[in-house]
Amino acid sequence: MITKFRGEEYIMHRNAKNPIITKEDFPLETNAVFNCGQTLFNGKTLLLIAAYYKERINNSMCGIHVATSEDGVNFDINPKPLFLSDNWSGDCPGLFDNWVIDPRVTKIEDTYYIIRPGQVRGSGPCALLYKTKDFETAEFVDCVALPANRVPCLFPEKIDGLYVRLDRPYNVHCPEEPECIPDTDILRASIWISYSPDLVYWGHHRPLLYPESVSYSNWKIGPTPPIKTKDGWLEIIHGVWKEDGEFCYSIGAMLMDLKDPTKIIGLLDRWILTPTEPFETDGRVGNVVFPCGAIAEEDKDEIRIYYGAADEHIGLAKGKLSELLEALKNSKAPY
Incomplete structure (x- = not known):
């Protein structure tokens, strides 16, 4: 097990x-509850929880459930899933199934947009966009990212008249060319930024952050929905370190310019959360702390991250928003 990043808690x-x-704690019998989208809704903390069922529901082995809390710690979980792995409806050809996990949620004006993975048989995960105003039902918008790209994350407002997102495209398998050597750039995954007039058609794709940009990542790095602060766009990220066939998922942070998010103005070289507790190091997939978002409240000077732990549980880490922003402003940007 990789233990090189362990140390005292930092900010979170x-x-x-x-x-x-x-x-x-789940109202249905499950094998795991984990990676959750998160937002504030009607004055409460709302999570979109991924769950793997012990027995199929409408022929589905996994789904996403809404959970709400008054205090941010004790949650009421809706036993009725918002998404199931086989409840595809739409006019797009092909079969979208399983991978009903890792949802990201962003509020834009009065609508909440949810992006979650879909699985295209033989092609890897794509990204499906939905919208809702009540979290009781969600309307399908479109498939907004080709395989293999399952984690697009929307900014909460337009910039220069365009919607903006971060995502993490990656290669599912190494190409068959003889010069393709495992563990090279062809298999590593970076964060990209792109723009859209309508949330469906995306362009002006540019790489933004590479795995090796931080000390705790050498393999993959991925985004969550950016958070607007007075100092810039706060971005909670995950980084993956690979060593001797093992992986360690840690959580980090960066800061982007409000007017031009292609400019990274702050990046912490070290993690703000890494697996150390038994419920994080031991589980279905050990050595994992994984964020699908964060909740920041400037009036409370607070940031909360609800994270998946070892693909089996959900943990909560809390810190002072001002402390995190100050650390980012004092950090060295990568470019």
């Missing part, structure tokens, strides 16, 4: 009740 501090949501 785990909740004393961690893990705050386990499979035993």
Whole structure:
């Protein structure tokens, strides 16, 4: 097991009740509850929780459920799934199934947009966009990213008249060319930025951040929905370190310019959360802390990250927003 990144907590501090949501807390029998989208809704904390069921629901082995909380720690979980792995409806050809996990949610004006993976048989994961105003139902918009790209994350407002997103395209398999050597750039995954007039058609794609830009990542790096602050766009990221066939998923942060998010104005070289607790190091996929977003409240000087732990539980880490922003402003930008 990779332990090289372990150390004292830095900026973010785990909740004393961690893990705050386990499979035993779920209203249905599940094998795992994990990576969750997160937002504020009607004055409450709302999570979109991914769950793997012990028994199929409408022929589905996994789904996404809405959970709400008054205090941000104790959650009421809706037993009715918002998404199931086989409830595809739309006019796009082909079969979209499973991979109903890792949802990202962004509020734009009065609408909440959810992006979650879909699986195209033989092609890897793509990204499906939905919208809702009540989290009771979600309307399908379109498939907005080709395989293999399952984690697009929307900015909460337009910039220069265009919607903006971060995503993480990657190669599913190494090409068959003889010069393709495993563990080279062809298999590593970076964060990209792109723009759209309508949330469906995306262009002006540009690479933004590479895995080796931070000390805790040498393999993959991925985004969450950016958060607007007075100092810039706050971006919570995950980084993956690969060593001797093992992986370690850690959580980090960067800061982008408000007017031009292609400019990274702050990047922490070290993680703000890395697997150290038994519920993070041991599980279905050990050595994983994985974010699908964060909730920041400037009036409370607080940032909360609800994260998947070892693909089996959900943990909560909390910190002072001002402390994180100050650390980012004092950090060295990569470019």
